[in-house]
Amino acid sequence: MIDFPGNTLVKRRLPKEAFYKHLPLSAALKSKFVSDVDCIILENSLTRKNLNLARDGEIKEIMLLSITLKKQNFDGKIVEAIARQNPHQLIFLIIYGDEFQLAVYQGRLYRTDWMKEKELSLTLSGNTLDEIWDNLVRQTAISSKTVLSRKDQTIHEQLKMQDEINRLHMVIQKTEKAAWKEQQPKKRFELYTKLQEYKKQLEEITHGQA
Structure with missing residues (x-):
């Protein structure tokens, strides 16, 4: 309410x-x-x-x-x-x-x-x-509990962090779809490598290590 x-x-x-x-x-x-x-x-x-x-x-x-x-x-x-x-x-x-x-x-x-x-x-x-x-x-x-827990940050800093989390979620979803559709093994491997890097970045941010 x-x-x-x-x-x-x-x-x-x-x-x-x-x-x-x-x-x-x-x-x-x-x-x-x-x-x-x-x-x-x-x-x-x-x-x-x-x-x-x-x-x-x-x-x-x-x-x-x-x-x-x-x-x-x-x-x-x-x-x-x-x-x-x-x-x-x-x-x-x-x-x-x-x-x-x-x-x-x-x-x-x-x-x-x-x-x-x-x-x-x-x-x-x-x-x-x-x-x-x-x-x-x-x-x-702000939807991330990690961002909301950052009491030392200003609202602008928290919004910037939330924006980055949102961006990573979007790029992960896009990369996963591209990797699933890709037929060439080399390109598929490159996409999976990028995907793991994006997931690592997201993990670091959402667990407060960034």
């Missing part, structure tokens, strides 16, 4: 036109905005005042926006465009039928896997909005 205080609740529908008419979008992306997005709702607004935070920070407001989709396979550039052009820090709740996904833009767009409502979890933790934002990003963008 999304465990935000009741006094942060806004529940205000935002016209789609306010986004795609004023954002610097390509014609193709504007078309996808119309065809992919059903509605956008400002669910919650987090401020120092309504969270009763004693300390101030650089961030003045964090918003939770829900985006209900017309189709599940949507273009993530829609969410990215909204985040990049908004002065506030935004967490996105993407909804399609009874499936949910969290998303955040932090240098690039991060999205969780699709999940059922009972699996959805987002909680507030921190003494300033800056700390709360970092922890919301962690909950959305």
Whole structure:
């Protein structure tokens, strides 16, 4: 569940036109905005005042926006465009039928896997909005327990580490498929050699030896 205080609740529908008419979008992306997005709702607004935070920070407001989709396979550039052009820090709740996904833009767009409502979890933790934002990003963008255990690292360092883990998973999967299809023994051996190196790199990172 999304465990935000009741006094942060806004529940205000935002016209789609306010986004795609004023954002610097390509014609193709504007078309996808119309065809992919059903509605956008400002669910919650987090401020120092309504969270009763004693300390101030650089961030003045964090918003939770829900985006209900017309189709599940949507273009993530829609969410990215909204985040990049908004002065506030935004967490996105993407909804399609009874499936949910969290998303955040932090240098690039991060999205969780699709999940059922009972699996959805987002909680507030921190003494300033800056700390709360970092922890919301962690909950959305970071899936590796090893990365989350690195308490000495900044959010940017943790994201960089998570990105490398994601990259290695992708290249391992790609190399495994290529090795399986390769007919020439020499090339197949070269691919298996690369595969073992990628797996070794992943092992080092995920076991905290990197």
